[in-house]
Amino acid sequence: MMKDSTALKRLITSIAFALMLAAALWGLTHLLEDKISYREKGDYFSTDTDYDVIFFGVSHMWNGVLPMEMWQEFGISSYNWGYSNSTPAINYYLLQEVLKKSDPKVVVLDINGVVEYEDDGNGKYDRDSMMQAHVEYDRFPISVNKIRAAIDVFDDYDGRADFIWDFILYHNRWDHLTREDFGGYVRNRERGARFLDGISHADIAWTSRDERIDNLEDYTCYQYFIRTIELCRDRGIPVLCTCLPHICDAVSQRVCNTIGDKLVQYDNCSYYNMLYDDLIAYSIDTHADGGHVNYAGACKTTSRLGEYLKNNYDLPDRSEDPEWIAGYADYLNLRRETLAKQDMFLSYLMLLKNPGLTVDIEFYDENMWYSQYIGSEVYFAGVTPATLPVPDDIGERLAQSGAAVPESGVCAHTVLYSADGSIYDEAYWMYDQSIESSDIGDMIVRIR
Amino acid sequence: MFFNSFEFLVFFIIVIAVYFLLPTGSRWRKYWLLGASYFFYMSWNAAYAILILISTVVTYCAGLLLSRTSGEDIRKRRLIVAGSLIINLGLLGYFKYFNFFTSGINGMLSVFGQSMRIPSLDILLPVGISFYTFQAVGYTIDVYRGDTESERDFFKYALFVSFFPQLVAGPIERSRNLIRQLDMNNRFDFISARDGFLLMLWGYFLKVVLADRLAIFVDTVYDSPDIYPGLYIVIATVFFGFQIYCDFYGYSTIAIGAAQILGIHLMDNFDAPYLADTVSGFWRRWHISLTSWFKDYLYIPLGGNRRGKIRKYINILIVFLVSGLWHGASMAFVLWGGINGLYQIIGEILDPVKKKLTWLPRVIRTIITFALVDFAWLFFRAGDITKAGVILKYMLNPASATVSGGPVILTDGSVFNCGLNQANMICLLISLVVLLVSDICRERHISIRRAICNLRWWFRLPVLVIIVCVILVFGIWGSAYDAAGFIYFQF
Numbered sequence: 001m002m003k004d005s006t007a008l009k010r011l012i013t014s015i016a017f018a019l020m021l022a023a024a025l026w027g028l029t030h031l032l033e034d035k036i037s038y039r040e041k042g043d044y045f046s047t048d049t050d051y052d053v054i055f056f057g058v059s060h061m062w063n064g065v066l067p068m069e070m071w072q073e074f075g076i077s078s079y080n081w082g083y084s085n086s087t088p089a090i091n092y093y094l095l096q097e098v099l100k101k102s103d104p105k106v107v108v109l110d111i112n113g114v115v116e117y118e119d120d121g122n123g124k125y126d127r128d129s130m131m132q133a134h135v136e137y138d139r140f141p142i143s144v145n146k147i148r149a150a151i152d153v154f155d156d157y158d159g160r161a162d163f164i165w166d167f168i169l170y171h172n173r174w175d176h177l178t179r180e181d182f183g184g185y186v187r188n189r190e191r192g193a194r195f196l197d198g199i200s201h202a203d204i205a206w207t208s209r210d211e212r213i214d215n216l217e218d219y220t221c222y223q224y225f226i227r228t229i230e231l232c233r234d235r236g237i238p239v240l241c242t243c244l245p246h247i248c249d250a251v252s253q254r255v256c257n258t259i260g261d262k263l264v265q266y267d268n269c270s271y272y273n274m275l276y277d278d279l280i281a282y283s284i285d286t287h288a289d290g291g292h293v294n295y296a297g298a299c300k301t302t303s304r305l306g307e308y309l310k311n312n313y314d315l316p317d318r319s320e321d322p323e324w325i326a327g328y329a330d331y332l333n334l335r336r337e338t339l340a341k342q343d344m345f346l347s348y349l350m351l352l353k354n355p356g357l358t359v360d361i362e363f364y365d366e367n368m369w370y371s372q373y374i375g376s377e378v379y380f381a382g383v384t385p386a387t388l389p390v391p392d393d394i395g396e397r398l399a400q401s402g403a404a405v406p407e408s409g410v411c412a413h414t415v416l417y418s419a420d421g422s423i424y425d426e427a428y429w430m431y432d433q434s435i436e437s438s439d440i441g442d443m444i445v446r447i448r
Numbered sequence: 449m450f451f452n453s454f455e456f457l458v459f460f461i462i463v464i465a466v467y468f469l470l471p472t473g474s475r476w477r478k479y480w481l482l483g484a485s486y487f488f489y490m491s492w493n494a495a496y497a498i499l500i501l502i503s504t505v506v507t508y509c510a511g512l513l514l515s516r517t518s519g520e521d522i523r524k525r526r527l528i529v530a531g532s533l534i535i536n537l538g539l540l541g542y543f544k545y546f547n548f549f550t551s552g553i554n555g556m557l558s559v560f561g562q563s564m565r566i567p568s569l570d571i572l573l574p575v576g577i578s579f580y581t582f583q584a585v586g587y588t589i590d591v592y593r594g595d596t597e598s599e600r601d602f603f604k605y606a607l608f609v610s611f612f613p614q615l616v617a618g619p620i621e622r623s624r625n626l627i628r629q630l631d632m633n634n635r636f637d638f639i640s641a642r643d644g645f646l647l648m649l650w651g652y653f654l655k656v657v658l659a660d661r662l663a664i665f666v667d668t669v670y671d672s673p674d675i676y677p678g679l680y681i682v683i684a685t686v687f688f689g690f691q692i693y694c695d696f697y698g699y700s701t702i703a704i705g706a707a708q709i710l711g712i713h714l715m716d717n718f719d720a721p722y723l724a725d726t727v728s729g730f731w732r733r734w735h736i737s738l739t740s741w742f743k744d745y746l747y748i749p750l751g752g753n754r755r756g757k758i759r760k761y762i763n764i765l766i767v768f769l770v771s772g773l774w775h776g777a778s779m780a781f782v783l784w785g786g787i788n789g790l791y792q793i794i795g796e797i798l799d800p801v802k803k804k805l806t807w808l809p810r811v812i813r814t815i816i817t818f819a820l821v822d823f824a825w826l827f828f829r830a831g832d833i834t835k836a837g838v839i840l841k842y843m844l845n846p847a848s849a850t851v852s853g854g855p856v857i858l859t860d861g862s863v864f865n866c867g868l869n870q871a872n873m874i875c876l877l878i879s880l881v882v883l884l885v886s887d888i889c890r891e892r893h894i895s896i897r898r899a900i901c902n903l904r905w906w907f908r909l910p911v912l913v914i915i916v917c918v919i920l921v922f923g924i925w926g927s928a929y930d931a932a933g934f935i936y937f938q939f
Binding site (some may be wrong): 007010013016017020021024032084158159162167168169170171172174175176351415 | 453640663869871872875903905910912913914916917921922923924925926927928
């Protein structure tokens, strides 16, 4: 009897120890994990929003389609699960996680990534960008699907273990915890997307539209792309495959040309190749990284894609949804904050498109009108600038603004007014002769 | 499969679960542990399991033959022992020292103007060969001396040679201690298992929190002594003294703890060595299983201290030179062994002087001993004599380097640029204090494990949870770090 009670006591203390340890590790896992996953995709879990359209793809999707702009223009409720190097293999498992919470009416898949990863990471992921996959996976709770994904997609043992229990990866963060780690992280206000500021004057090298890619079916990521379409078919979800505009190489163009024929056999699948829509002015609508569209390019892409979705799918109008209205107000705040941080005049002009503020622009130099880029951005932003001679009191106004440069060289003055008439942001702009550029617009920088 | 790997934890849990589910005293327990031990070893290099098998068969047969040979037939018995030693040490020599000796012979040939060269071989050193060879050879000698009975059960003997907790890095067990424990008739003992678990935790703390953190600093400095001269090298050498201690002590403690959970008690391998106040005292406390092996099977057969002082000094020097060579096939290890041997000889010669210095506080004597031992570690860590020379040059003459290695590095933050930032350095120093306190408690026969076990359960459980969490959070493990292997695996 005595022996039995001792054994029972030991069993209970052992179980209590295991439970306490599990609880402590659960807490530590959440405390120590990198919060980038929360910042970028955490908002998906923090609201009960019904998402009618969900986007998947690599960075071109992430940076190129803006759900907030789409809602504002068409009343479409959507979420962007695109991310850098989010390959079709990753997206296949990601979709299964996403479908646990959402019941979308359309899934939009970007075709970029179906061939790019064949020589790297098991043909399924980018070995050098494991952390990017963590951004999407870490926020999901442990599940059979998540374990299957880790085992299937990642071919090195450490990588798999890190995805199943990210404490293995993040336990060394104890020496640089910040307030964010205790719950103060800033949520993504763009419904998963991320618009890019900055402008490059890149251009695209077009190949013939007749060029095709051979043996597309042999590419591992293409196979996962098809599995994703089949998964949607099994769940009764229509799929729209797109080739989004971006600075793409010859291989990507060939894929765009080839894939449409391949997708015909899937009843639930349509293909919309936006690459040849003459939608994007690549010289101003792309980001300085040289590959992705910037905010202006994303707005144009989003508008065209939203129009296509509205016309071809039965999507409810969510423009009166209070959750979206509140979310859009947050998004506008983000836009304004981004605007106020701009140091480059062209980028500033680009972001002036509908920021929910009144804008005054004074141009002091007629040379500015000769910049085609300034004209394009002003046109894109829909702003009518006032052209004025340099005012007499510019020195005094500069002194009041606290700008740390002399008045000479000031060529523009911008003021953003809030709805109540108060000044939200005021900026003086001048030429920076140290910047080598073929266009005057690139040389104009903010005086700080 | 390192002890500090996830695979080992899974492997170990499966091994103990199946072991205790099998009937007490059943031969299946033996087969299970033997199979697990070979699986453990083959996870490094499956082909080299054949070497353990050869060593096992040879020493097993030698034991049987010795038991069937009468004590008067000395010549035959010596032949059997010699055969066992030649085969076992021959394998060790071939796999560990072939290239070392051929390069030495080639060097001598070139000195005498001979152009002939013995080609070196591309040989991968089998993990733990020095450990299990010494254990198996020790058994043959024990049977020869009559210190132990020959084991007739082949599987039990094979398990003695290959018992996984101590297979690849010791402790080098004695047959009379281990074989008798392999009858497999022990039941699960909660108290013993809990004690074993606590030992394993302590071992993991030493390994992943201390040794691997120290390794980051030491590796950074020793890999670039020209960038980190002077005081950097002094600190790194002190750190290496603790690194190798924590690494090997950690491994041994995990091994002892793992065996204890299975109900098998292995010998202690360390006894607070850095608290010794003489170099000979240090060696009585450091790697006890190897030091005592050399004493029993080399020093005493050489005559020990029974043949006069000069012969004793020579014997000490031989033992330490062989010990150095056992650690690695490099002249730097031989030099390291020689320095330690010389320390002991000089210590013996200066014994009358030392007796007059008893007024020195023990802490001073301990620090002097640590400094002497740690200086020898410099050669051990350098790995070859040329590199040791370079490191000594930059340590003693930091002006020859491009950056300052003076005391200012302690105040201007430069010391935090060697792989360990300020937070990690603080973590390291706190952990070293924990180690020091633990060693002092051990010295004073205070058992911290027993103190933890004697706590009321509602306090004991949170303490244990905190210990596990501290190891997991502050440990150098996982893909975020390039976790170091155990230093002694290379021997």
